[in-house]
Amino acid sequence: MIIDQIIDQDVIPAERFKLRPLRRSDAGLLRMHSGDERVARATRSIPHPLPPGAAEAFVARSLSQDRVEDVWVMDGSGNNLSEVLGVVTLKRMDRDQSEISYWVAPAFWNTGFASEAVTAIVEANPQQAKTLFAEVFQDNPASARVVTNAGFEYLGDAEAFSVARNATVKTWTYLKKLD
Numbered sequence: 001m002i003i004d005q006i007i008d009q010d011v012i013p014a015e016r017f018k019l020r021p022l023r024r025s026d027a028g029l030l031r032m033h034s035g036d037e038r039v040a041r042a043t044r045s046i047p048h049p050l051p052p053g054a055a056e057a058f059v060a061r062s063l064s065q066d067r068v069e070d071v072w073v074m075d076g077s078g079n080n081l082s083e084v085l086g087v088v089t090l091k092r093m094d095r096d097q098s099e100i101s102y103w104v105a106p107a108f109w110n111t112g113f114a115s116e117a118v119t120a121i122v123e124a125n126p127q128q129a130k131t132l133f134a135e136v137f138q139d140n141p142a143s144a145r146v147v148t149n150a151g152f153e154y155l156g157d158a159e160a161f162s163v164a165r166n167a168t169v170k171t172w173t174y175l176k177k178l179d
Contacts, residue, residue, distance in 0.1 A: 009070050014120040016079050017113070019072035019088060022062045026073055029084035031055035033105040040164035042140050043103055048164035068092065070126065074104070074117050082108070088117045090127055098129040102146075114143070118150045122176065130179040135160060138170040152176045 012019040022030075031050060033039060040048035047054065062071040069091035077083040086104035093099060100121060104114045122132065134152055136143040137160075148154075152174035159168045 009072070010124070010126055012072065012120050012124045012126065014074070014116045016116060017074050017076040017081060017085060018078060019117060019120055020075050022059050022071050022073055024056075024059055024063070026084055027055045027059050029082070030058065030087070033084060033086070034058075034103070036106055037164065038106050039103050041162065042137060042143065043101070043164065044160050044162055046103075046164055072117075072121075074113055085113050086117065088121055090121065090129075092127060093133070096128070096130040097133065098127045098131075099133045099135070100147075101134070109142075114146045115149050118146055122150050122178070125178055130177070132176045132178060134174045134176075135171045136174075137162070138172055144172055144174075147174045147176075150176070 009021040011021075031054070034046050034055065035048070035050040037048045040046040040050070061067060069089045072088045074085035074088065075083055076085050082105070084105070085108050086102060088100065088102040091099045091101070100118060102114055102117055132152070134147040135158065136147065138157075153176065155173040155175050158171045158173050160171050161167070162169045
């Protein structure tokens with residue numbers, strides 16, 4: 001039985017935690033945090049209520065060698081914090097572009113963890129992207145501050161479907177040139 005699979009993603013240091021690839025053992029904390037309606041409603045893809053096996057399926061997809069996005073856990077265990085503070089993903093796009101997304105567990109909101117994680121990903125640029133995109137729901141101005149504080153510039157308005165809301169939600173789109 002494989003407990004944890006090693007994948008080809010670097011561990012990225014941040015000030016108060018490290019960003020590391022997911023492990024199968026993260027499924028329980030991921031289930032607890034992403035099962036919170038406040039987290040799910042701030043994302044496009046997390047359903048609410050979270051169906052049985054959804055966290056385990058997310059981990060399995062994240063560990064797959066043919067995955068479409070890289071996923072890092074904000075792991076604060078080295079600083080006496082939770083092992084799973086939140087998640088950051090980078091989805092590869094064409095033309096050396098990537099899209100960043102993230103969520104932080106509600107117990108750690110307003111701590112600067114999201115800003116720290118996004119800044120660490122931007123500085124490390126693990127996919128060697130020339131341009132990063134971010135999209136946030138317009139009813140989540142705190143998330144917009146995270147990306148603008150990391151140097152992203154407003155690109156325009158759009159819409160995205162939220163599984164948890166079962167609705168199309170207005171978004172703000174941002175970009176950051178890295179070349």
